[in-house]
Structures are given as C-alpha cells and as structure tokens.
Amino acid sequence: MVNSIPSLLFNHYRLLVMSKSPELGRVKTRMQPFLTQEQSVQLHIALSQYVLSQWQEAALCPIEIYVDGNIERYRELLLFARRLNDLPLYPQVEGDLGIKMSAAVKRTLLGDTVKGIVLVGTDCPFIDKVYLLQALSSLNNNHDIVIGPANDGGYVLLGMKQYYSELFTHISWGGEQVLAETLERIKALNVKYHILENLSDIDTMTDLKLLNQKYLPKKLRGFS
Secondary structure (H helix, E strand, O other): OOOOOOOOOOEEEEEEEEEEEEOOOOOHHHOOOOHHHHHHHHHHHHHHHHHHHHHHHOOOOOEEEEEEOOHHHHHHHHHHOOOOOOOEEOOOOOOHHHHHHHHHHHHHOOOOOEEEEEEEEOOOOOOHHHHHHHHHHHHOOOOOOEEEEEOOEEEEEEEEEEOHHHOOOOOOEEEEEEHHHHHHHHHOEEEEOOEEEOEEOOHHHHHHHHHOOOOHHHHOOOOO
C-alpha cells in the first residue's frame, strides 16, 4: 500500500520517515535518568505524533514510515490515536543507522514512479511545511541532493533523486562528524546539492528547552 493522493504537489516524491517503536529502554535514552523510561516513551510518542500530523497536513508528497521494532505497537500507540493509521508502515532492516537508511532509500527509488525521496526522523519538530517544501523544490529544480544540517553535527534531512551508497557507509553515526563526512562524500560525487538551514533534534535535556520557544503543543512543552 502506498499513501498516494493525486492532488499532492510532489506526488512523484516520497517522504521516508525513520522511527522507532515506543518501547521502554529503546527510545530517548539520552534523556535518562532525568526522565524515566516511561516519560521517555511518552516524549517519543508526542514528538512522533506531532511531526507526522504536521507532515500529513502539509500534503506535499506521500509518506512512508520505516519502523525499528514492533510495528503493531507503533500502529496502536502512535497512529490510531491521531487518525494517522492510513500511513504505510515497513520494517527497518537489521544493522546500523546507515544500513537501515540505505535499505529504505534503495527500496523506494527502485520504483518506476518515484522521482526522488526525502529522508527524515521523528526527533526534529522544527521540520515544518516550509522546510519540506524547500527540500522538495530543491530536488525538483535540478539539485541532485539536499541536506538539512543539525546543530549537533549531524543532519535532520537528506534528500536525493537517485541512490548513492557512498552516503550510508563508513560514516561515524551518532558522532559530531556525521554532517562533515556526508558533505565530503556529496562533494566527491560531483553533483548539484543544496544545503538548508540548521535545525535542532530533540535528543538531550538541553534540547527540551527549545520546545517552548517554538510554541509547540502543551503535550510537548510540559517536558521542558
């Protein structure tokens, strides 16, 4: 099943969302021990529901979610409550983050009708309709790759029109050099690329202070 609606502005693109099943001890672990495991799960659910609702309402391109963990638990706790249950879910493959993202991108770009993809996670609530529109427009206007830097040295968004295995292998995932290493690979490909503005993931207790500043729903603001 593909969440495809003819009226979408970028119907030939896909927004690929990498997310985790809301299970104790598997999400928002860097928030602990300041948050309990239960609170970490609640924060993960709140962030995920917020971004998925926002992106669905943006109605820019079809959305596909790749889940690390129990898909049925993800559907029950995350999607049903917010009427997001029409979004298609796929299991992430085994391996590190690069292997997981690589498999999702490669699978999607093999489709004959897909012109390009934008890859995101559910940890950055600041990726709004305007930001996604900039990313998709960049790809649609002859850029081969678009990347959204994260303030911690990683990236919050990566988009492309064809599969580049070099962007997913031998990267220091989780470290401060992810963006630098990825940009080095992109430049070596000799392709046209566009860099979006820096945004922040919500990964640590310090990051929680950013939520109030962006006037997010009370469910999120209560954690900061």
